[in-house]
Amino acid sequence: MHAFDWLNHQFSFFGLPVYWSDFIGNIFALLTVVLALRRLVISWPVQILGSICLLVASLNVHLTGNAGRQIIIIVAATWGWATWRRNKANEGTVVVGWAAWQTRLVLIVAMIVGTGVLGAFLKAMNWSFYPGAPWWMVLCDAWIFTGTVIAMYTQARRYVEFWFAWLAVDLVGVPLAVHSHLYFSGIVYGIFFFMVLAGIRDWASRSQTQVSSPLESAVTVEGHGAGHVDHLAAEPSA
Numbered sequence: 001m002h003a004f005d006w007l008n009h010q011f012s013f014f015g016l017p018v019y020w021s022d023f024i025g026n027i028f029a030l031l032t033v034v035l036a037l038r039r040l041v042i043s044w045p046v047q048i049l050g051s052i053c054l055l056v057a058s059l060n061v062h063l064t065g066n067a068g069r070q071i072i073i074i075v076a077a078t079w080g081w082a083t084w085r086r087n088k089a090n091e092g093t094v095v096v097g098w099a100a101w102q103t104r105l106v107l108i109v110a111m112i113v114g115t116g117v118l119g120a121f122l123k124a125m126n127w128s129f130y131p132g133a134p135w136w137m138v139l140c141d142a143w144i145f146t147g148t149v150i151a152m153y154t155q156a157r158r159y160v161e162f163w164f165a166w167l168a169v170d171l172v173g174v175p176l177a178v179h180s181h182l183y184f185s186g187i188v189y190g191i192f193f194f195m196v197l198a199g200i201r202d203w204a205s206r207s208q209t210q211v212s213s214p215l216e217s218a219v220t221v222e223g224h225g226a227g228h229v230d231h232l233a234a235e236p237s238a
Contacts, residue, residue: 006020007056008021008060016184017181021053022182022185025051025053025054025057026054028051029050029188031046037203041084044080045077045081048074069144069149083157096207097158098161099160103159107161111147115146116142122141122142123138129180137176147172148169151165160200160204163199170193173185173186173192
């Protein structure tokens with residue numbers, strides 16, 4: 001593995017010390033968001049490559065929760081890759097839509113309960129940051145991990161809510177990355193925030209059935225009636 005030792009080295013990025021693994025991983029992460037916004041299947045293998053680099057970066061600063069998050073991303077991205085390829089083969093394009101309200105409730109509960117349970121586990125095992133790390137740091141680590149799992153699931157299911165899950169992760173990820181001296185990750189999280197807003201707008205506009213949109217009252221678009229909104233609406237070919 002000596003050929004990859006340089007990933008653990010730092011360089012100066014406008015005066016800030018940045019790990020090469022952190023830098024390259026986040027470049028891949030930015031590219032992933034751009035490709036996901038365009039609903040391109042290639043976003044998944046790019047995400048896998050980025051997560052491998054970010055796994056190394058997280059281990060360098062003892063962010064166990066974040067390291068575990070990258071492993072989850074790699075596993076989930078493999079599943080998501082297969083799901084999107086199958087959907088594109090069947091529909092001719094990657095189809096997106098809103099989740100049902102019941103699904104959203106389950107996701108919110110999973111986010112809250114998952115953060116609490118994982119945070120307690122990380123705290124008990126001293127697997128987040130350093131032994132005796134304050135609760136707020138551990139819970140932030142757990143929040144990002146849980147939010148990432150939910151984001152990966154909703155992305156694979158092609159729900160517009162995928163972007164809201166990443167928004168929740170970004171709001172905590174920026175200060176936590178800076179506090180952990182992963183400065184470039186903090187900058188990228190900040191960029192993600194604006195890209196996520198663009199993603200919400202783009203995917204929402206491509207979802208013909210807006211009956212379940214949380215951004216507006218229930219309406220019927222292009223003659224579609226209210227149905228099972230977990231069945232994603234067909235969209236025009238990109």
